[in-house]
Amino acid sequence: MSHLVAKLSKSVDFIGAFDPKIRTFDIIMKTANGSSYNSYVVRGSEGVAVMDTVKKEFSDEFFLRLESVCKYEEIKYIVLHHLEPDHSGALEELMKRAPKAKLIISGRAVMMLKGIIKSDVAFETANTGKKISLGDKTIEFLSTPFLHWPDTMSSYLHEEKILFSGDVFGSHYYDERLFDDEVGDFSYAFKYYYEHIMRPFKQYVLQALNLYSRFEIKTIAPLHGPILRTNPQYYIDKYEAWSSEDKFRKSTFGKKMFSVFYMSSYDNTHKMAEVIMEGADTVEGIVASMYDLASLDEKNMIDLLEESDAVIVGSPTINGDAVKPAWDLLSCMAYLESQGKIGASFGSYGWTGEAPEMLHDRMRWLKFRLPVQPIKIKLIPTEEELNDCFAFGKEIAEITMGKMVEMEI
Ligand code: FEO
Numbered sequence: 538m539s540h541l542v543a544k545l546s547k548s549v550d551f552i553g554a555f556d557p558k559i560r561t562f563d564i565i566m567k568t569a570n571g572s573s574y575n576s577y578v579v580r581g582s583e584g585v586a587v588m589d590t591v592k593k594e595f596s597d598e599f600f601l602r603l604e605s606v607c608k609y610e611e612i613k614y615i616v617l618h619h620l621e622p623d624h625s626g627a628l629e630e631l632m633k634r635a636p637k638a639k640l641i642i643s644g645r646a647v648m649m650l651k652g653i654i655k656s657d658v659a660f661e662t663a664n665t666g667k668k669i670s671l672g673d674k675t676i677e678f679l680s681t682p683f684l685h686w687p688d689t690m691s692s693y694l695h696e697e698k699i700l701f702s703g704d705v706f707g708s709h710y711y712d713e714r715l716f717d718d719e720v721g722d723f724s725y726a727f728k729y730y731y732e733h734i735m736r737p738f739k740q741y742v743l744q745a746l747n748l749y750s751r752f753e754i755k756t757i758a759p760l761h762g763p764i765l766r767t768n769p770q771y772y773i774d775k776y777e778a779w780s781s782e783d784k785f786r787k788s789t790f791g792k793k794m795f796s797v798f799y800m801s802s803y804d805n806t807h808k809m810a811e812v813i814m815e816g817a818d819t820v821e822g823i824v825a826s827m828y829d830l831a832s833l834d835e836k837n838m839i840d841l842l843e844e845s846d847a848v849i850v851g852s853p854t855i856n857g858d859a860v861k862p863a864w865d866l867l868s869c870m871a872y873l874e875s876q877g878k879i880g881a882s883f884g885s886y887g888w889t890g891e892a893p894e895m896l897h898d899r900m901r902w903l904k905f906r907l908p909v910q911p912i913k914i915k916l917i918p919t920e921e922e923l924n925d926c927f928a929f930g931k932e933i934a935e936i937t938m939g940k941m942v943e944m945e946i
Pocket of ligand 1: 623760761
């Protein structure tokens with residue numbers, strides 16, 4: 538390991554750890570360039586605050602860096618902006634080594650703390666506006682929940698205009714040169730991180746940006762990847778734009794988007810999809826579209842799902858299951874907010890026909906609103922069955938436009 542202790546300013550040092558070999562983060566994220574678990578020390582005239590720790594396996598590296606800039610007796614506060622194990626892994630050991638330090642967490646982190654440290658420890662909670670003093674240094678807290686867990690908060694070091702942003706503005710991008718003006722091109726990692734971690738919580742991102750705008754920010758110190766000191770406003774503007782871009786979509790024109798996603802083995806599920814779409818398209822205010830899952834990549838799936846007010850998924854049943862692209866589509870909801878979206882499923886089948894029910898169940902767990910039961914047709918749809926599909930699409934579209942019915946959720 539490099540023993541680098543990078544200085545962010547006169548009184549702030551980086552003491553985090555580097556993980557160059559990690560290639561998958563939180564199971565769902567690809568990390569081609571590795572990552573870092575950033576933590577920092579803030580030194581004031583009356584003590585030191587440690588801002589976050591690291592993943593447990595990287596504790597030795599963290600403590601080596603920490604010991605090179607301060608003594609344990611000097612630590613007055615340990616601030617945990619977010620309790621996910623990649624940042625709280627060395628907390629228990631740090632609290633043993635610095636028993637006089639006061640632990641500061643957000644109010645929402647209290648229950649999580651009990652899950653991470655199995656014994657009782659003393660702590661204080663912080664919400665927006667709370668300040669702590671290190672003598673000549675003041676740290677003010679900001680509640681920025683859901684970015685990326687409900688417990689996340691940020692803080693601002695007044696005297697040096699540093700924003701400790703938690704996971705916000707992070708990148709999974711290992712580069713020991715650390716500062717945005719010195720590392721390689723991490724723009725793809727910055728955007729990928731936003732899309733996979735922050736995107737489901739756009740409204741919370743905008744709220745956080747609003748809080749940050751109260752302060753002049755000279756440096757952004759996130760929990761992963763490069764420290765942003767060249768032009769912090771550039772990164773803030775990116776987040777602002779990405780979190781606001783849906784205002785340019787169909788909803789701008791008062792339309793609701795009704796999307797039929799399907800796959801078909803013998804054209805039967807395809808025929809159903811077409812007629813469901815036609816039924817929906819007769820409803821005023823609806824823009825109905827259909828997409829063959831065989832040719833949609835993940836990025837397009839996420840974009841279309843995000844924009845859709847109604848998500849209708851069709852799959853044949855093969856070996857007692859829906860086809861993989863249908864499951865892949867629904868797994869993209871991990872990156873999105875499903876609350877309020879209408880869902881439904883359909884499919885043609887040869888033997889057993891479980892797929893539409895299975896997709897329906899999955900959508901229930903994903904918190905879609907499910908106003909109608911799945912529709913399934915044995916092999917080639919008859920004229921009458923296609924009429925049912927038309928009515929199915931029309932009914933769901935009317936509900937999407939506000940028609941009142943009882944729903945499962
Ligand atoms: Fe970097 Fe959500 O932890």
